[in-house]
Amino acid sequence: GTRSPKVALHSTLQQKLKAFGRQNSCTARAAVGIFYTTQTGNTETVASKLAEATGLEASDYDGEDFSELDGVIAGCPTWNTGADEYRSGTTWDDYLDTIKEYDLTGKVVAVFGCGDSQSYADNFCDGIEELHNAFQAAGAKLVGYVDESGYSYGESKSVKDGKFLGLPLDEDNEDDQTDDRIAAWVEQLKGEGMPL
Numbered sequence: 001g002t003r004s005p006k007v008a009l010h011s012t013l014q015q016k017l018k019a020f021g022r023q024n025s026c027t028a029r030a031a032v033g034i035f036y037t038t039q040t041g042n043t044e045t046v047a048s049k050l051a052e053a054t055g056l057e058a059s060d061y062d063g064e065d066f067s068e069l070d071g072v073i074a075g076c077p078t079w080n081t082g083a084d085e086y087r088s089g090t091t092w093d094d095y096l097d098t099i100k101e102y103d104l105t106g107k108v109v110a111v112f113g114c115g116d117s118q119s120y121a122d123n124f125c126d127g128i129e130e131l132h133n134a135f136q137a138a139g140a141k142l143v144g145y146v147d148e149s150g151y152s153y154g155e156s157k158s159v160k161d162g163k164f165l166g167l168p169l170d171e172d173n174e175d176d177q178t179d180d181r182i183a184a185w186v187e188q189l190k191g192e193g194m195p196l
């Protein structure tokens with residue numbers, strides 16, 4: 001009858017409008033995801049604070065491929081003390097090699113981590129560097145490095161040229177500083193191109 005051509009035209013028009021919307025980023029809000037892993041809840045707690053500060057949602061990482069996102073904020077604890085590889089002791093470790101193979105060119109990524117700067121002073125937040133390097137190998141633009149001067153610790157694999165390669169948080173000893181550290185970091189991320 002006469003109805004089916006109308007429907008076909010209509011859906012073609014809809015597809016064109018959708019494609020147009022995708023091409024014009026000014027009409028579509030950029031998508032940023034916060035992903036964390038945790039053993040005892042600290043990284044989840046700070047991810048929730050980051051979500052509150054950015055208006056985003058925080059998800060427990062479970063192998064997502066980030067293909068639909070413009071930006072990623074990724075957080076891990078450090079449990080495998082002193083380990084060269086698979087330092088977080090959480091789900092990230094199962095996917096680091098997979099993430100390195102992704103093409104995340106054009107995406108902006110920032111890493112945060114939870115650690116204990118007193119009891120594990122010589123491996124403070126070692127997990128940050130490993131997560132950072134996986135996203136860097138995938139071609140992402142890494143932002144959100146933090147000067148080490150605000151922390152007292154011994155050694156960290158996550159410090160290069162005086163900066164942590166992401167935001168270290170210490171819920172065991174310095175949780176009173178977490179809110180301020182997050183607020184400052186979110187402002188820093190905005191200034192460095194994270195589409196928040």
Ligand SMILES: Cc1cc2nc3c(=O)[nH]c(=O)nc-3n(C[C@H](O)[C@H](O)[C@H](O)COP(=O)(O)O)c2cc1C
Nearest residue numbers: 038039040041042043077081114115116120124125
């Ligand atoms: C057995 C054990 C090993 C740990 N190793 C480290 C470490 O190497 N570096 C570090 O910064 N923190 C280390 N921590 C501290 C945890 O990373 C810290 O408590 C963190 O907040 C835990 O995060 P989660 O609750 O999200 O798992 C360790 C803690 C335990 C109990």
